[in-house]
Amino acid sequence: MGIELSVLSGILGVIIGSFLNVVIYRVPQGKSIIFPGSHCPACGHNLRPWELVPVLSFLILRGRCAQCREKISWRYPLIEGLNGSLYFYAAWMNHSGSFLELGIHFYFISVLLVLAVIDWDTYRLPDVFTLPLLGVGIVAGFLLPQGPSGWESLATALGVGGVFWMITRLYPEGMGLGDIKLIAGLGAFLGFPEALIAVFIASFTGSIGGLIMLSFKKRSFREQIPFGPYLVLGGWSVFFWGQNILSFYNSLF
């Protein structure tokens, strides 16, 4: 799509990113994502409209609550900016001009972002996100002329999900059921062999990430290392650069 639509997509992504922050913060606690409105977690001060502008409010307030001056996490503008950048890129890379396809891609980007951060925080990949991801992936296969066909989506979700499910039966300490559902969802969206490459990238970056965190003592050796964020990294990489990764892989042989 053209530069105007891509920039508009980026702005939409930043606004939706602001909503994703609410989802990431409230869903694991079982709280409503609509009521009450956004407030400072430290002093309870209700945010006024000018304090709710994504990224800009954070910069204007220099990362502090307008009322109590408590620090606001830099994660909020980061998530907004990341979601916006990925929407921009997805629109820029979209050559079909199909808004249905673009909408489904926005969904794929955002649900993975939410899953990555929630898994990082809580070691959980809630079913309310992984199961719809799987469903939408399969439906998208049947609806969209681009990407894997519906049957390929279904077969990849079942095949790749099934294989890793069996692996967890043999090595239960490796992955959880949430990871398997996320892998099945990636299978539905990416098809074969792309989904397998995504899991390979996840394992590779996950081992490096685990070593880095151990060396910085961010997480102790006994502590679990969440796999979800790396699966998301692998999923996005293949989603955006799948063709390049495949041709690089083929050039090796």
Ligand SMILES: [Zn+2]
């Ligand atoms: Zn406050």
